Amino acid sequence: MISDYDFSVASRFLKYVTVDTQSDPNADRFPSTEKQKDLSRILVNELQQMGVADAQLDEHGYVYATIPGNTDKKVPVICFCSHVDTAPDCSGTGVKPIVHKNFDGKDIVLPDDPSQVISIRQHSYLKKRIGDDIITASGTTLLGADDKAGVAIIMDLANYLVTHPEVKHGDIKILFTPDEEVGRGVEEVDLKKLGADFGYTLDGGKRGTYTDETFSANGVTVTFFGISAHPGYAKGKLVNAMKVAGTFLDLLPKDSFSPENTEEREGFVHPVQMEGTVEKAVVQFIIRDFDTSMLKLHEKRLEQFAKQATGRYDGSTYTFESREQYRNMKDVLKDYPQIGEYVKEAMKRSEVDFRQDSARGGTDGSRLSFMGLPCPDIFTGEMAFHSKQEYVSVQDMQKSVEVLVNLVQVWEEKGELLPVV
Structure with a gap:
């Protein structure tokens, strides 16, 4: 001492x-x-x-x-x-x-x-x-x-x-x-x-x-693309990227897969920022797990939700970008x-x-x-x-x-x- x-x-x-x-x-x-x-x-x-x-x-x-x-x-x-x-x-x-x-x-x-x-x-x-x-x-x-x-x-x-x-x-x-x-x-x-x-x-x-x-950590950016049209003449034309992004976020599990529902050695996927317009909406995520190999599995599951969301809106598309943060x-x-x-x-x-x-x-x-x-x-x-x-x-x-x-x-x-x- x-x-x-x-x-x-x-x-x-x-x-x-x-x-x-x-x-x-x-x-x-x-x-x-x-x-x-x-x-x-x-x-x-x-x-x-x-x-x-x-x-x-x-x-x-x-x-x-x-x-x-x-x-x-x-x-x-x-x-x-x-x-x-x-x-x-x-x-x-x-x-x-x-x-x-x-x-x-x-x-x-x-x-x-x-x-x-x-x-x-x-x-x-x-x-x-x-x-x-x-x-x-x-x-x-x-x-x-x-x-x-x-x-x-x-x-x-x-x-x-x-x-x-x-x-x-x-x-x-x-x-x-x-x-x-x-x-x-x-x-x-x-x-x-x-x-x-x-x-x-x-x-x-x-x-x-x-x-x-x-944790090992990745960052993910999911970008949704819609179709803009004058709202007074938009029937059958307009596809709102923000609504696609909202559907995507709603597909995330409510009782797992997130920081508010995980502990100890469980990994998670966490949306941290969102911004958008009718034509384009961007959602930023952090992906975390102690097992580095699990990051790709978490990302694959997340991208499946993106596919499901765009599948509900004809004409919408998305891109999915991942970047390494730390290990x-x-x-x-x-x-x-x-x-x-x-x-x-x-x-x-x-x-x-x-x-x-x-x-x-x-x-x-x-x-x-x-x-x-x-x-x-x-x-x-x-x-x-x-x-x-x-x-x-x-x-x-x-x-x-x-x-x-x-x-x-x-x-x-x-x-x-x-x-x-």
Whole structure:
């Protein structure tokens, strides 16, 4: 355990969440919003003030930094990564964080919107956090713990390592990314510049969770074409593409095949956006499953519904386009069991119960793993993300910092002594 250390993770987090870093899924630039760099500049400045001399922000919004190793052993270079952006699902402007000290288990009523109530009944994990200091937003915005908790944890790790040179470790790389929430987080990352062998994202939830498996993901665009005609003289001529699309959506099962009706290892098909006119209607889908081979089966079933829909409207047609988004990191990480074994040992030293988990979503680590940087995920304590009821435990964040301190030492201990010159 870390003793006699004044953790800075909470104070850093309270500062970071007040910076609006919401990303924009409809933008055609990278990063999708310039305001994400506002936080990145703060992080670079803080790292440099710590003595991390090479901390820098590039034109794409990535923060790169190195904490040089202090060991005589040959140790793999480890990267810790978090994203600075917050989700577009809920406002991230004007976040007012509130610390609820020594949480007593009673309902937390958020003051700026008393209809927003965080209760143990709806958030069962809070039962385990009674006595902790819980941070929430004020009721009109998300909090931003996803993933500013991860950012703050990595920053406190950097602070600890710089101020405790007696802790032996190899080279540590830090990477902060933009646009993770809109699926583009590592689109422009320079892995050669990063120079890491293995990585860990800090973007997980409950204390003790280690995530080495994610969904595999595709995006699908189904476009329906109709026939336009003057509505006053349209009989027998007009075919409304929006009605075809509506029929298509109505054919989707009501009790399966969708995120609201699936759990655990079940995949799903989910319409996320629709727009149209009489002549053309476009429906965007995300397709998810842990088994990558199932994606094509889900798509085949979805296309059957498109065929059925157009079959009911003479003259209508459709196109069906699929694109890869990310893949299950397990397909890569299974070849590197030590990555998880070392986390398990680090959690043991930190007196944390290790729990291997699968994420019903994706992280930057999903794509990084397939780009050549095996990269599972470690807990931060962030919960109820993308919502006004988002919260995080200060003690969870502190425990995550402790796990990382122990983790870099485990990697160092497993290294090989360099030959004496």
